Structures are given as structure tokens and as C-alpha cells.
Amino acid sequence: MRSRRSTGTITSKGSLDPRHLDAPVATLKGVGKTTERRLSGLGIETVRGLLMHLPFRHEPPTRLCGAGDLRVGEEVTLRVRVMSCAVRETLRRRVKVLEALVSDDTGSILATWYNQAYLEAAFRERPEVLLKGVLIRQRGASTFLVKRHEILSETGESRHILGLIPVYPSTADLSVRTIRTLLHEAAPRAHHLVDPLPAVLRARRRYPAKAEAVLCCHFPTGLREAKQARERLAFEELLLLQMAVLEQKRAKEGKRKARALGAPKDLTLHYLEGLPYTPTAAQRRVIAEIEADLARSVPMRRLLHGDVGSGKTMVAAYCLLRAVEQGAQGALMAPTEVLADQHYIGLQEQMGRQGIRLGLLKGSQPAGERRAVRRALESGEVSVVVGTHALIQEGVRFRDLRVAVVDEQHRFGVRQRDAILGTETAQGLWPHTLHMSATPIPRTLSLTLYGDLDVSVLDEMPPGRRPVxxxxxxxxxxxxxxxxxxxxxxxxxxxxxxxxxxxxxxxxxxxxxxxxxxxxxxxxxxxxxxxxxxxxxxxxxxxxxxxxxxxxxxxxxxxxxxxxxxxxxxxxxxxxxxxxxxxxxxxxxxxxxxxxxxxxxxxxxxxxxxxxxxxxxxxxxxxxxSDGFALAEADLAGRGEGQIFGERQ
Missing domain, CATH: 3.40.50.300 (P-loop containing nucleotide triphosphate hydrolases)
Structure with a gap:
């Protein structure tokens, strides 16, 4: 990678105290109470946190075009001056349109913004602006539909449109533009970042120092440079996480034991034979993977991913029956009462006729009903229980919980999901746990990538289903x-x-x-x-x-x-x-x-x-x-994996 040229905007001539990296982000120019609170919503509390808030992509520049040279449908950038502007309302209520006449040496064009009437005040001074957008035809007239704008300072410098533009994870009330501006303020402190990679390893892989890589991500001179910098930081993150997760997994496996389940008996075999359809090849493959887990004396921790209608519920019922036929108990936790009711009715139809007693536990039940279900769980009278968060509240005890299923697991917090995992029996054993989701959340995906969760995928949909x-x-x-x-x-x-x-x-x-x-x-x-x-x-x-x-x-x-x-x-x-x-x-x-x-x-x-x-x-x-894992990967790239060893996700 080429050495970066130092510029006044991103380097410091003086020596700063390294502690400035861990100073509150409010010490930066332009960060007031409101911005500090909004940054906190992204997990950014310190200057170090801001510097490590890396862009998830870099947007290549669009062609700089004259106002008189526009072609319909082509996305371009205009450098123009605002000559006049006005706000009008469309026939449909509450939709305000800002229209501005903009001009350069090649001609003039009407530029349009939707729902951004507040810009009218800023445009009254007739500033020079950069407009990124596309020329369209509306009601027989041409207008430039603005996707992004930047009001230029007296120096004419652009931070948000010209050149290779970094795009950051953001929120509705904290724009990417604000994040970029603050990074220009924080950049001089990047040189105090400590590099955990040994120099010999960096030399072998031709990686730059950490500070240089961070600055290359935020202020790239080219796409290749930005890609190399991101690769170096990703390598560091993966190396450190892999070491930590493997250490955590070894510690858990050494401490936690589960009762291995024997071979399937008549109960589950009859269940499969009695289904009104033939299980898909994906369902049969997943059941085989689960059987291999249940045969071990280490608690299963498996994520089952499949889109709506792919057959996750059938696999969940099979797992619960495997516990019941061993004389033990199974539990299914759902995020809402609507979904818990739906599961309870479905399982009651399948299991009730086989004499299996089911229980339902949710917050809206009368206190007497909840007490009765809790007593039945503790005595073992109830073999399978379906519930919401009420399953993990104080006072819920199982006689012998052998299998736990967490449905739509992305809807639960880390503590809630770990609570049912932490249901240790009187014998010191832990349940086998199956997590189900149509879209794994980033923290779950990262743990999967780094080895803490095993994953099964239902990648086969029933015949006749069309993509939306x-x-x-x-x-x-x-x-x-x-x-x-x-x-x-x-x-x-x-x-x-x-x-x-x-x-x-x-x-x-x-x-x-x-x-x-x-x-x-x-x-x-x-x-x-x-x-x-x-x-x-x-x-x-x-x-x-x-x-x-x-x-x-x-x-x-x-x-x-x-x-x-x-x-x-x-x-x-x-x-x-x-x-x-x-x-x-x-x-x-x-x-x-x-x-x-x-x-x-x-x-x-x-x-x-x-x-x-x-x-x-x-x-x-x-x-x-339409693929859930692809969407989760995008979420992971945009938001990060959460605190893998903590409770924020």
C-alpha cells in the first residue's frame, strides 16, 4: 500500500496525549449534548470509538456535469449556484416539494427535493452547491431530482459528494454527513492507536500500521487503497475474535454437560410417518445433524435458519418429542403471545392425540393459571411447555428439561436467550438448545462464523411457493x-x-x-x-x-x-x-x-x-x-457483530 500524504485536515503537527483517544467524544468540536446522545445510540462514546466506526462501503464518484448538458436518466453531479427557490405542496396532503432554480456556465435547470422544505432558508443566500441526482421528465417538463446535496464553503472543498465517498452505519437522527464531519475533527488523534499485530506479521502480509489503515478507510485516495486498509483491519479483528471465541468455547464445553439422548424411539418415528407430507431433503438433513448433537454429552447449541414456510416448526416438534420419549421435558419459547398461541395450538393437534400433556405459559394469563402450569412443570406432569418470556421468569422450574427451542430468536435479547440456556437441572445438566430464525441477527451470525454456534440451513422451499x-x-x-x-x-x-x-x-x-x-x-x-x-x-x-x-x-x-x-x-x-x-x-x-x-x-x-x-x-x-443469511451479512457489515462477550448486540 502506498504511504499516505499528510494533509492539514487529517494529521496533527503537534504531539497529543494518548489518553485523548479515550476522551469522551464530546471533546470534539461540533459535538453537543444532542449529538453525543445520538452517537451513543451507535455505541460511540469515545474518540477511539468514532475512529473505529468504519465505513461499510465506499461510493465511487459520479460524473461532474454541466446544468446545460444533462441527459434523462443519467446519475450525475452538478456544481451550481442557487438562483431562487420556493416550496409548494402536492395534491396529496403533507408532501412538500422544494424547487430551486440552479445555474452554472452551461445553463440552468429546476432542481427538486421531496420533504426537505427546511433547506429553503439555507438556499436564500444563493450559495454554491453540489447536487447529486438524475434528470427526469414530469408532466412534460424536465427537473433534476436531487438525491444528495452539499453546500460548499468559501474554500470550495467537498467532503460529501466529490471523490471516493465513505458511507457509514448511521441512524435516522444521525446522518452519514455528520459522522464524516466529526471524523475530520478526530483524525489527528488516530496516530496514537496501538497496533496489536507484530511488525514481522505486518511485513509478511504487507499490511500498514493500524493508524494508517484507519485513516485510509476514512480518507482514501483510491478504491484499491481503501480495500487494502479494510482487509488489514478485518484480519486483525478476525484473528483476535477467533482466539477469544475458541477460548470461550473450550471453557463452556469443559464446564457444561448434557444428557445424551438415545436413538429415536417409536414416538418420533410415528410422528414422521404420520406427517401429511413427505419431509424435504433439507429437513431430513437437518434432523440428521441434530441427532448427531443429541447423541453427545455436550449441550447442543445449534442455529436453524430457514425462511418462512421452509419447515422449521416440524423440526422443532421433532426435537421436543425426542425429549418426551426419553421421559424428560421440552420447552418452546416464542417472542409474542400471538406466536406462542399459534405454536401451542399446532403442537396440541400433533401431540395431544398421543397422550402428551402440553402447557402454555404467558404473561396475560390469570395468576392462578400460571401457578398451575409452573407446578405441573416442576412435578413433571407437563411434558412440553410453550411460552413467551414468562418461561424465564423467577419461579419457573423444570423437573428435567432436556430440549429447549427458541423461535424467532432474533427478537430476544442476549440475556433472555441465555436465560433458558442457563436452566441447569438438579443433576447439574444443561438442555440441548435449538435456535430458530428466518434472519439471524449480526451477533448470532458472527458467533456462527467464529465457531460458537453450529448452523443448519433449510434451503429448500415447498413446491409452489413464489418469491415476493x-x-x-x-x-x-x-x-x-x-x-x-x-x-x-x-x-x-x-x-x-x-x-x-x-x-x-x-x-x-x-x-x-x-x-x-x-x-x-x-x-x-x-x-x-x-x-x-x-x-x-x-x-x-x-x-x-x-x-x-x-x-x-x-x-x-x-x-x-x-x-x-x-x-x-x-x-x-x-x-x-x-x-x-x-x-x-x-x-x-x-x-x-x-x-x-x-x-x-x-x-x-x-x-x-x-x-x-x-x-x-x-x-x-x-x-x-431474499436470502436471510445474505441480509444478515449486510447487517453485520453495516452494524457490527455486537459485543460478543457482553450483552449488547
């Missing part, structure tokens, strides 16, 4: 999208409309369920039957809304993400996600899984506002990716 068509819908195309939704509803299909908030928020300019329900009922979906569902409704109202939708008595369910798991309506073929940038990849993947549950063509539409380029990249990736 996913579309990222720009502001100017929303009218056509709602027209497509109306056509599906007219065919007798159903739709979900999901919002990130229940109520409107002054600080978060995004869709709320209540306002969206009102707007759609009187506007785009007038004449159709809409129901509203969110977590603050009384249980009876939630049950009524969900039952009406499941029975086909409602055409559209306007909801928050409470429908993320546990909802199965095969007739639903449309998912509209408002404010999509406020959802993580895991949530988006689960929401999309609510449709496409039959053989009909299904659609998922993502509506996102604002200029957050990291969020835009995430949504574009999601729209072209």
Missing part, C-alpha cells in the same frame, strides 16, 4: 403503486400497510399508523375495508382486528410492526412498508414474510423519504435479496 417481488418506490411513483394495490384488492386479495410509529412525532418525520389509517380510508384506499392494529390497543380490540383480517372481513390491515411474526393469512399478497428506512433488515425480512404464503404472486413495496444514503443502500440491497 420487492420494489423500492420513489416519491414520484407512489400514485402508481397505490393503483397497483387497489387492483390486487379488487381481485379479492388482501394487503398490509405497516408504519414505524403509532402516533405522529414532531421530531421524527415519518408515517404513523393512526394518521396513515385516516389518510388511506379517505384517500387512496377509500371504499375498501380497513382495520387498524397496534400494540397500544386493548387485547380484545387487537384480537378483533386480527380475527377480522384473517377471516377476510377486512381488505387492508394498517399496522405497526406487531404483525412482524405470528400472522399467517395466505390470501394476503401485498405488503406496503411506510417509512421503510426506520426498519432494520431483520424486521423488513420478517414483514415481507407475511405475504407470499400461498401460490399467488405477491408484492412488497418500500416507501422511504429523506437523503440518508446508508438507508437507501440498505433498502436497495433488501429489494434485490
Amino acid at each position: 417481488r420487492t420494489r423500492l418506490v420513489p416519491q414520484e411513483s407512489q400514485a402508481r403503486m397505490w393503483e397497483a394495490v387497489r387492483k390486487e384488492l379488487a381481485r379479492g386479495r388482501q394487503a398490509y400497510v405497516v408504519c414505524p410509529l403509532i402516533e405522529e412525532s414532531e421530531s421524527l418525520q415519518t408515517a404513523s399508523a393512526r394518521r396513515t389509517f385516516e389518510d388511506l380510508s379517505a384517500g387512496e384506499l377509500a371504499g375498501f375495508r380497513l382495520r387498524l392494529l397496534h400494540g397500544q390497543l386493548p387485547p380484545a380490540e387487537k384480537g378483533s382486528a386480527m380475527a377480522a383480517y384473517a377471516a377476510g372481513e377486512a381488505d387492508v390491515l394498517v399496522s405497526t410492526s406487531v404483525i412482524e411474526v405470528g400472522v399467517d393469512v395466505p390470501n394476503a399478497t401485498v405488503m406496503v412498508i411506510m417509512g421503510a428506512r426506520r426498519f432494520g433488515l431483520s424486521q423488513l425480512h420478517q414483514l415481507r414474510g407475511r405475504v407470499g404464503r400461498a401460490s399467488e404472486e405477491s408484492y412488497c413495496y418500500l416507501l422511504a423519504e429523506g437523503e440518508d444514503e446508508a438507508a437507501q443502500e440498505r433498502l436497495e440491497l433488501f429489494s434485490r435479496t
Whole structure:
């Protein structure tokens, strides 16, 4: 790698106290209380933490073009001056459009921003700006649709558009632009970073020192340089993590023991023979992998990954029956009461007729019912229990818990998942544990990559299932999208409309369920039957809304993400996600899984506002990716794996 040239913006002429690396990030110029709190939300507390907040990709520059030389559809960058600007409202309520006449030596063009009326004040001074976007035709006229802008200082220096631009993990209230600006302030302190790699190892692999690699990631002179720097830092991270995880795994295996289960008996064999379908080759392979784990005296720690409808529930039932036929107990923990009820009903149908007693334990049960189930678990009268977080509360004791299944494990916190793993029996034994998820969270994925979890994949879907068509819908195309939704509803299909908030928020300019329900009922979906569902409704109202939708008595369910798991309506073929940038990849993947549950063509539409380029990249990736592991890898790259030896994920 070439040595970097020192510049005034990223190096320091004086010697700084090394302790400055661990100084609070608030010691940097431009970090007030609000920004400090927002940085903390990304896990950035110190200057060192900011420097190690690395970009997940570098965006190549677009062609610098003159305002008079634009071609329709080509993404370019303009360097222009704002001549005038004004805000207008579209016919659809609450959508404000900022229009600015911009000009350079080659000509003028009208530039357009959606939902960014606040820029009007900044543009009144007629500043010189960089605009990244694309020329489009609207109602017979040309306009430059702006994706990103930068107001240039008197020096004309660009930090956010020209050149190779790093793109960072960010949040809705902390932009990538702010992160880049703060990194320019923090850069002089990078030279105090201690390098854990020996010089002989760096020389052998031709790696730069750590400080140089960090600065190359943040301020690259070329794509090759940035890639080499990231590779060097990734090598260091993988080496240290691999050593630590292997040490942790050896310590656990040395301390924890489980009772090995014998060969399958008639109970599980009859279960497989009695299924109304033939298990897929993937299901048979996964069961064989699990059997190898259950035959050992070391507790199983296996992640079962499979998309919606791939057959995870059948594998879970098999594992629970393996415990029961040994005279022991099994437990299945679900993140919501809706999903726990669904599992309980399904397992009751399969196991009840074989004389197996099941129990249900959840927070909304009367206290007397919960006490009765806890007593039955402690005495062994209940062989299989299904529950929510109530399973890991104080006072729940098992006579002999042999197998534990954690469904939708990405919905639980680290402590909650480890609580059921920590259910040691009176004999000092630990349960075999199966984690199930359609999208592993980054911490889980990193542990899998580094050897602490074994993984099984159900990579075969039942015949007849079609992938859901996913579309990222720009502001100017929303009218056509709602027209497509109306056509599906007219065919007798159903739709979900999901919002990130229940109520409107002054600080978060995004869709709320209540306002969206009102707007759609009187506007785009007038004449159709809409129901509203969110977590603050009384249980009876939630049950009524969900039952009406499941029975086909409602055409559209306007909801928050409470429908993320546990909802199965095969007739639903449309998912509209408002404010999509406020959802993580895991949530988006689960929401999309609510449709496409039959053989009909299904659609998922993502509506996102604002200029957050990291969020835009995430949504574009999601729209072209249906594989859960690929999405989790993207989450891992964008957010990190969490504190592998702690409780933050």
C-alpha cells in the first residue's frame, strides 16, 4: 500500500496525549449534548470509538456535469449556484416539494427535493452547491431530482459528494454527513492507536500500521487503497475474535454437560410417518445433524435458519418429542403471545392425540393459571411447555428439561436467550438448545462464523411457493403503486400497510399508523375495508382486528410492526412498508414474510423519504435479496457483530 500524504485536515503537527483517544467524544468540536446522545445510540462514546466506526462501503464518484448538458436518466453531479427557490405542496396532503432554480456556465435547470422544505432558508443566500441526482421528465417538463446535496464553503472543498465517498452505519437522527464531519475533527488523534499485530506479521502480509489503515478507510485516495486498509483491519479483528471465541468455547464445553439422548424411539418415528407430507431433503438433513448433537454429552447449541414456510416448526416438534420419549421435558419459547398461541395450538393437534400433556405459559394469563402450569412443570406432569418470556421468569422450574427451542430468536435479547440456556437441572445438566430464525441477527451470525454456534440451513422451499417481488418506490411513483394495490384488492386479495410509529412525532418525520389509517380510508384506499392494529390497543380490540383480517372481513390491515411474526393469512399478497428506512433488515425480512404464503404472486413495496444514503443502500440491497443469511451479512457489515462477550448486540 502506498504511504499516505499528510494533509492539514487529517494529521496533527503537534504531539497529543494518548489518553485523548479515550476522551469522551464530546471533546470534539461540533459535538453537543444532542449529538453525543445520538452517537451513543451507535455505541460511540469515545474518540477511539468514532475512529473505529468504519465505513461499510465506499461510493465511487459520479460524473461532474454541466446544468446545460444533462441527459434523462443519467446519475450525475452538478456544481451550481442557487438562483431562487420556493416550496409548494402536492395534491396529496403533507408532501412538500422544494424547487430551486440552479445555474452554472452551461445553463440552468429546476432542481427538486421531496420533504426537505427546511433547506429553503439555507438556499436564500444563493450559495454554491453540489447536487447529486438524475434528470427526469414530469408532466412534460424536465427537473433534476436531487438525491444528495452539499453546500460548499468559501474554500470550495467537498467532503460529501466529490471523490471516493465513505458511507457509514448511521441512524435516522444521525446522518452519514455528520459522522464524516466529526471524523475530520478526530483524525489527528488516530496516530496514537496501538497496533496489536507484530511488525514481522505486518511485513509478511504487507499490511500498514493500524493508524494508517484507519485513516485510509476514512480518507482514501483510491478504491484499491481503501480495500487494502479494510482487509488489514478485518484480519486483525478476525484473528483476535477467533482466539477469544475458541477460548470461550473450550471453557463452556469443559464446564457444561448434557444428557445424551438415545436413538429415536417409536414416538418420533410415528410422528414422521404420520406427517401429511413427505419431509424435504433439507429437513431430513437437518434432523440428521441434530441427532448427531443429541447423541453427545455436550449441550447442543445449534442455529436453524430457514425462511418462512421452509419447515422449521416440524423440526422443532421433532426435537421436543425426542425429549418426551426419553421421559424428560421440552420447552418452546416464542417472542409474542400471538406466536406462542399459534405454536401451542399446532403442537396440541400433533401431540395431544398421543397422550402428551402440553402447557402454555404467558404473561396475560390469570395468576392462578400460571401457578398451575409452573407446578405441573416442576412435578413433571407437563411434558412440553410453550411460552413467551414468562418461561424465564423467577419461579419457573423444570423437573428435567432436556430440549429447549427458541423461535424467532432474533427478537430476544442476549440475556433472555441465555436465560433458558442457563436452566441447569438438579443433576447439574444443561438442555440441548435449538435456535430458530428466518434472519439471524449480526451477533448470532458472527458467533456462527467464529465457531460458537453450529448452523443448519433449510434451503429448500415447498413446491409452489413464489418469491415476493420487492420494489423500492420513489416519491414520484407512489400514485402508481397505490393503483397497483387497489387492483390486487379488487381481485379479492388482501394487503398490509405497516408504519414505524403509532402516533405522529414532531421530531421524527415519518408515517404513523393512526394518521396513515385516516389518510388511506379517505384517500387512496377509500371504499375498501380497513382495520387498524397496534400494540397500544386493548387485547380484545387487537384480537378483533386480527380475527377480522384473517377471516377476510377486512381488505387492508394498517399496522405497526406487531404483525412482524405470528400472522399467517395466505390470501394476503401485498405488503406496503411506510417509512421503510426506520426498519432494520431483520424486521423488513420478517414483514415481507407475511405475504407470499400461498401460490399467488405477491408484492412488497418500500416507501422511504429523506437523503440518508446508508438507508437507501440498505433498502436497495433488501429489494434485490431474499436470502436471510445474505441480509444478515449486510447487517453485520453495516452494524457490527455486537459485543460478543457482553450483552449488547
